[in-house]
Amino acid sequence: MDNLIEIKDVTKLYIMGLEELYALKGVNVNIAKNEYVAIMGPSGSGKSTLMNIIGCLDTPTAGEYKLNGKNVNEMEDDELAEIRNKEIGFVFQTFNLLPRINALNNVELPLIYSGKSKDERIELAENALINVGLEDRMTHKPNELSGGQRQRVAIARALVNNPSIILADEPTGNLDTKTGDEIMNLFEELWSKGNTIIIVTHEEEIAQNAHRIIKIRDGLIADDYLSEKGKRIAEQNNMIKSTN
Amino acid sequence: MNFFSEIKENIVISYQAINSNKLRSLLATLGIVIGITAVTLMQTAIEGINLAFEKSIAAVGADVLYVQKFEWFGKEDWTFYKNRKELTMEQYDFLNKNSQTATVMAPSTGVTRTVKYQDLALQNVFILGTTYEYQEVSGFNMIEGRYFTQRESQGGYPVCVIGTDISDAFFENTDPIGKTIKLGNFNFTVIGVIEKQGSLLGLFSLDNRVIIPLERFFSLFGDKRGLTYNIKAADINNVEETKEEVRWIMRKARKVPYGQPDDFGVNAQEAFKSTYESLTGLIKIIGTMITGLSLIVGSIGIANIMFVSVKERTKEVGIRKALGARRSTILSQFLIESSMICLMGGFIGLLISFPISLIIDAFVLPTAMPLWIVVLSLFISLMFGILAGFFPAYTAAKMDPVDSLRYE
Ligand SMILES: Nc1ncnc2c1ncn2[C@@H]1O[C@H](COP(=O)(O)OP(=O)(O)OP(=O)(O)O)[C@@H](O)[C@H]1O
Numbered sequence: 075m076d077n078l079i080e081i082k083d084v085t086k087l088y089i090m091g092l093e094e095l096y097a098l099k100g101v102n103v104n105i106a107k108n109e110y111v112a113i114m115g116p117s118g119s120g121k122s123t124l125m126n127i128i129g130c131l132d133t134p135t136a137g138e139y140k141l142n143g144k145n146v147n148e149m150e151d152d153e154l155a156e157i158r159n160k161e162i163g164f165v166f167q168t169f170n171l172l173p174r175i176n177a178l179n180n181v182e183l184p185l186i187y188s189g190k191s192k193d194e195r196i197e198l199a200e201n202a203l204i205n206v207g208l209e210d211r212m213t214h215k216p217n218e219l220s221g222g223q224r225q226r227v228a229i230a231r232a233l234v235n236n237p238s239i240i241l242a243d244e245p246t247g248n249l250d251t252k253t254g255d256e257i258m259n260l261f262e263e264l265w266s267k268g269n270t271i272i273i274v275t276h277e278e279e280i281a282q283n284a285h286r287i288i289k290i291r292d293g294l295i296a297d298d299y300l301s302e303k304g305k306r307i308a309e310q311n312n313m314i315k316s317t318n
Numbered sequence: 319m320n321f322f323s324e325i326k327e328n329i330v331i332s333y334q335a336i337n338s339n340k341l342r343s344l345l346a347t348l349g350i351v352i353g354i355t356a357v358t359l360m361q362t363a364i365e366g367i368n369l370a371f372e373k374s375i376a377a378v379g380a381d382v383l384y385v386q387k388f389e390w391f392g393k394e395d396w397t398f399y400k401n402r403k404e405l406t407m408e409q410y411d412f413l414n415k416n417s418q419t420a421t422v423m424a425p426s427t428g429v430t431r432t433v434k435y436q437d438l439a440l441q442n443v444f445i446l447g448t449t450y451e452y453q454e455v456s457g458f459n460m461i462e463g464r465y466f467t468q469r470e471s472q473g474g475y476p477v478c479v480i481g482t483d484i485s486d487a488f489f490e491n492t493d494p495i496g497k498t499i500k501l502g503n504f505n506f507t508v509i510g511v512i513e514k515q516g517s518l519l520g521l522f523s524l525d526n527r528v529i530i531p532l533e534r535f536f537s538l539f540g541d542k543r544g545l546t547y548n549i550k551a552a553d554i555n556n557v558e559e560t561k562e563e564v565r566w567i568m569r570k571a572r573k574v575p576y577g578q579p580d581d582f583g584v585n586a587q588e589a590f591k592s593t594y595e596s597l598t599g600l601i602k603i604i605g606t607m608i609t610g611l612s613l614i615v616g617s618i619g620i621a622n623i624m625f626v627s628v629k630e631r632t633k634e635v636g637i638r639k640a641l642g643a644r645r646s647t648i649l650s651q652f653l654i655e656s657s658m659i660c661l662m663g664g665f666i667g668l669l670i671s672f673p674i675s676l677i678i679d680a681f682v683l684p685t686a687m688p689l690w691i692v693v694l695s696l697f698i699s700l701m702f703g704i705l706a707g708f709f710p711a712y713t714a715a716k717m718d719p720v721d722s723l724r725y726e
Pocket residue numbers: 088089090095096097115116117118119120121122123124
């Protein structure tokens with residue numbers, strides 16, 4: 075299988091004064107297209123650091139990161155910006171919507187940076203909001219929306235530019251269980267449409283929505299296995315293969 | 319991302335940012351408002367004075383030389399001039415005979431007298447004695463009647479032409495031609511009225527004059543007064559050449575020894591101009607320094623606000639970067655914001671200075687606000703906006719996306 079993400083011996087070092095801290099201590103992981111991965115681990119283990127590197131928001135101190143076969147380490151700042159714009163859709167725990175502008179304009183943002191025309195932007199942003207079930211909230215500002223609705227806007231924004239990877243760092247962390255489940259259903263739907271999804275979560279139930287679970291401890295991969303759901307899907311695939 | 323659409327989007331973004339911080343932006347731009355108001359007012363005043371000057375200097379004639387006992391705006395000590403002799407008719411004749419480059423010339427002299435018509439009187443009217451050539455030298459037109467002829471001039475006839483001030487004062491409802499007026503104690507017949515000429519620098523009205531034949535003038539008011547030779551140069555582009563020629567003939571006529579300075583002045587409009595320009599130049603320098611200072615202080619204020627604004631919006635910068643904004647996009651976003659704040663200041667400055675310039679125009683000085691002043695003011699504001707916004711915008715552009723996303 076072709077790997078969308080190839081991470082080899084990646085380390086991340088933070089230096090604070092005299093103190094050196096390795097947030098990642100040599101991580102190796104490959105993720106294929108249309109996988110649905112949950113990253114788990116205790117607080118401070120390096121989950122967000124890894125996500126930021128995958129999302130090209132941050133660069134590794136050492137090691138190699140290839141995205142779609144292209145070496146990210148060697149990229150200039152503008153190329154990274156372009157990858158974030160076109161290939162990556164971010165969903166954050168704290169939503170990270172711009173407070174002054176309405177839902178539609180928030181969803182429009184990635185399209186502005188990819189140079190789409192106003193008409194095209196409006197159309198795509200409206201579609202994205204309709205897809206997350208917010209057709210009647212488009213002109214609301216973030217503070218006029220519930221937490222779940224805000225996260226939907228954020229997901230619409232992450233999807234609007236048709237990225238190859240959705241990265242969600244604790245997307246349900248600020249939501250109650252019911253709203254969290256709704257958001258997870260949305261991810262399930264996205265996955266079934268062919269998106270690659272990586273989420274960070276603390277919660278076992280949330281993680282069970284994914285098909286593969288990667289556990290991180292102390293900046294190292296401690297475990298990497300298929301979830302119950304993942305096993306079922308793998309079995310189905312095998313059955314299809316063997317019947318062929 | 320296309321450069322123009324990027325600018326367009328950033329203008330929208332900046333507008334939203336300024337709009338949600340109206341009062342702060344307004345206060346920040348106050349220094350620019352003051353600076354632009356000052357620079358605009360100064361320019362409109364200088365422009366207005368320039369126009370007025372050009373208009374009032376026109377009567378002096380750009381192609382006319384005035385040979386006189388003294389130079390205009392002479393720079394030497396008074397003792398240098400005190401022994402000079404008056405210009406005489408003999409010297410005039412010598413000059414007139416020998417000059418090649420002058421088209422026409424006329425000697426003149428003057429005196430002020432009370433002028434009367436029936437029981438009306440005007441005091442301090444300038445009586446100019448000159449010859450029939452004077453009209454051609456000065457280039458004025460008659461609105462009524464005619465100027466005096468060579469015969470009247472040389473024969474010293476008691477005829478006169480009058481300025482519009484006098485004609486208005488004496489002959490409001492009657493035809494001035496043929497009427498007899500008294501210059502001092504002497505009767506003259508009005509044969510013409512000169513068109514309105516305005517005043518010289520707003521001081522000396524050229525319409526409050528009576529012109530009479532020089533011969534008559536000598537016999538009535540005496541011939542000991544110094545003369546002015548009014549000379550029209552053949553070529554307006556070569557006044558300098560005529561001036562040099564006149565100088566050398568005059569030195570000969572007045573027997574100035576070789577190596578000695580001239581003991582007379584060959585004056586031209588030019589002298590007014592250069593004196594005037596050195597004066598307005600000084601005003602300009604001082605004004606520019608003052609406005610420059612207030613613009614600099616103003617832009618420091620803007621820079622300060624922009625730093626605050628960038629700091630406040632660290633998270634926003636992080637979000638935008640996470641969504642694909644490049645450094646240059648962030649840079650231009652904040653540059654455009656500060657430019658817009660400054661442009662707003664410039665615009666307010668213009669809105670303030672325009673009515674003030676009208677008030678000044680009505681009560682103090684003539685002013686004019688041509689389009690280039692408006693454009694220049696806005697351009698200066700824009701420049702200061704970019705200058706003030708550069709470092710804050712650069713800080714924003716350089717921010718690390720992860721750090722700025724984590725910023726609370
Ligand atoms: N900018 C930074 N400077 C210094 N240390 C940092 C920085 N960012 C992260 N770290 C450290 O790196 C380690 C990993 O951080 P990271 O944010 O990846 O943890 P996490 O697994 O996402 O934790 P959590 O579940 O609490 O979000 C932590 O010990 C953290 O203190």
